Amino acid sequence: MSLARKMTDLPTFLAYSVVMEEEAAERHDELADVMDVHNNPDVAATFRKLAHYSRLHAREIREQSATLELPKIAPWDFEWEGGEPPETADSDEVHYLMNRAQALRLAMENEQRAHDFYAEISREAPNAEVRKLAAEFAAEEREHLDLLIAWREKIPESEDEPLIDPDPAHMPE
Amino acid sequence: METAMAPVPPRPKDYKSDIKPIWCPGCGDFAVLSAITKALAFRELPREDVAMITGIGCSSRIAAYTGVYGFHGVHGRALALAAGLKAARPELTVLVAGGDGDGLSIGGNHFIHACRRNMDLTYVLMDNQVYGMTKGQASPTTAADWTRSKLTPHGTGIRPFQPAAMALTAGATFIARGFSGDPNGLAKILVEAIAHPGFSFVQVLSPCLTFRPEQKDWKNAVRSFADEETDDPVAAAARLQDDGALATGILYRDPRFPAYRSRTGGEARVADFEEAFAL
Numbered sequence: 001m002s003l004a005r006k007m008t009d010l011p012t013f014l015a016y017s018v019v020m021e022e023e024a025a026e027r028h029d030e031l032a033d034v035m036d037v038h039n040n041p042d043v044a045a046t047f048r049k050l051a052h053y054s055r056l057h058a059r060e061i062r063e064q065s066a067t068l069e070l071p072k073i074a075p076w077d078f079e080w081e082g083g084e085p086p087e088t089a090d091s092d093e094v095h096y097l098m099n100r101a102q103a104l105r106l107a108m109e110n111e112q113r114a115h116d117f118y119a120e121i122s123r124e125a126p127n128a129e130v131r132k133l134a135a136e137f138a139a140e141e142r143e144h145l146d147l148l149i150a151w152r153e154k155i156p157e158s159e160d161e162p163l164i165d166p167d168p169a170h171m172p173e
Numbered sequence: 174m175e176t177a178m179a180p181v182p183p184r185p186k187d188y189k190s191d192i193k194p195i196w197c198p199g200c201g202d203f204a205v206l207s208a209i210t211k212a213l214a215f216r217e218l219p220r221e222d223v224a225m226i227t228g229i230g231c232s233s234r235i236a237a238y239t240g241v242y243g244f245h246g247v248h249g250r251a252l253a254l255a256a257g258l259k260a261a262r263p264e265l266t267v268l269v270a271g272g273d274g275d276g277l278s279i280g281g282n283h284f285i286h287a288c289r290r291n292m293d294l295t296y297v298l299m300d301n302q303v304y305g306m307t308k309g310q311a312s313p314t315t316a317a318d319w320t321r322s323k324l325t326p327h328g329t330g331i332r333p334f335q336p337a338a339m340a341l342t343a344g345a346t347f348i349a350r351g352f353s354g355d356p357n358g359l360a361k362i363l364v365e366a367i368a369h370p371g372f373s374f375v376q377v378l379s380p381c382l383t384f385r386p387e388q389k390d391w392k393n394a395v396r397s398f399a400d401e402e403t404d405d406p407v408a409a410a411a412r413l414q415d416d417g418a419l420a421t422g423i424l425y426r427d428p429r430f431p432a433y434r435s436r437t438g439g440e441a442r443v444a445d446f447e448e449a450f451a452l
Contacts, residue, residue: 026186026207030203031198033193033194034193034194034196034197034198034203035198036193037193037194037195038197038198074215074361075211075215075356075357075360075361076357076358076360076361078357080357083354083355083356083357083358084356084357091198091199091203091204092199092354092380092382092389092392093199094198094199095198095199096197096198098198
């Protein structure tokens with residue numbers, strides 16, 4: 001049975017949604033930190049901004065859930081396809097020489113997955129309330145994706161070149 | 174009138190420090206840090222009741238990135254330090270962490286004796302099959318034919334250690350293998366390892382994408398152990414013969430052997446020792 005079909009009640013759906021946004025924020029924070037440490041401030045700032053947006057979304061969902069008691073689900077009991085929430089960036093898709101365009105491309109993939117996650121629930125969940133809210137969330141993720149595309153288009157082509165480190169620290173010896 | 178507030182359960186990030194890790198982007202150790210903090214939050218352990226003892230190497234820096242008590246110790250000696258701490262402060266939850274070089278080369282002897290001593294420690298060995306901090310030399314778990322290091326251009330020519338098999342033969346009473354690509358699955362293993370009343374060994378496949386970029390493919394090769402955990406060391410040994418060293422989950426758990434405890438519970442005074450050892 002697909003995860004979407006298991007979304008039988010609003011609290012479970014919201015528990016998944018909150019964790020998805022919070023974990024996305026944490027991963028973006030982590031990537032921002034690592035880019036700071038590796039002296040890539042532009043990409044660090046990009047990930048920091050993405051973390052901020054994820055946190056805002058998580059807060060909105062928490063506020064929507066204020067009158068409900070969300071189930072306490074252990075991290076490993078979430079049935080994410082692939083083990084991690086769909087909006088969480090793949091940590092092995094980053095490099096210390098990545099540029100802003102690459103960071104945004106990664107973020108776009110995450111938003112697309114988040115959109116697809118909600119869209120599937122909006123079609124297949126057995127609960128009408130869940131389907132309705134999931135459709136709203138899917139539309140929001142689509143908006144986020146459009147914003148990222150617009151942001152990406154503002155970056156000059158010249159900044160799309162891979163960064164170069166003339167003295168790489170990571171030479172095998 | 175005062176109203177009692179329900180205690181807020183700890184969150185994983187409550188167990189992280191403010192120090193930014195200096196690991197390379199894409200390093201599997203980030204996920205191990207995440208899994209450890211999730212496990213501690215799930216068990217709701219007070220930070221002041223947990224200690225993280227580490228050796229030397231990239232992964233051993235993890236002590237600084239957690240918000241529990243930490244000791245970033247001496248190369249290969251994390252288990253010795255942790256054993257001393259546990260003997261003196263048996264009420265603490267003591268986690269030990271490090272890499273394959275730290276734990277199986279210079280620390281190899283401490284490892285096998287920690288297994289047989291069965292103190293209540295949880296040892297997380299982050300295995301990337303390379304010395305990353307010193308720029309990519311072969312470690313005790315590197316395949317014999319790995320040729321990317323200038324020090325071993327024809328490969329080491331010697332067979333790698335199998336950490337889980339070593340732990341089993343040395344007497345560890347809890348043995349598991351996790352994968353950094355599945356931090357939530359790893360967190361579940363760590364919860365069980367911490368709860369185990371004895372020495373628990375968790376080998377974590379944690380890729381080094383800088384010096385072993387081919388390890389990115391582990392996410393396509395790692396799978397769960399075909400069978401449920403066992404308390405039969407013979408069955409566990411048989412499983413390790415054909416698992417390709419990439420199967421994950423809890424392999425072996427045997428609660429029959431009591432955890433080693435200091436007879437005095439860490440309360441002995443110098444005078445007690447003088448009396449006990451008086452000629």
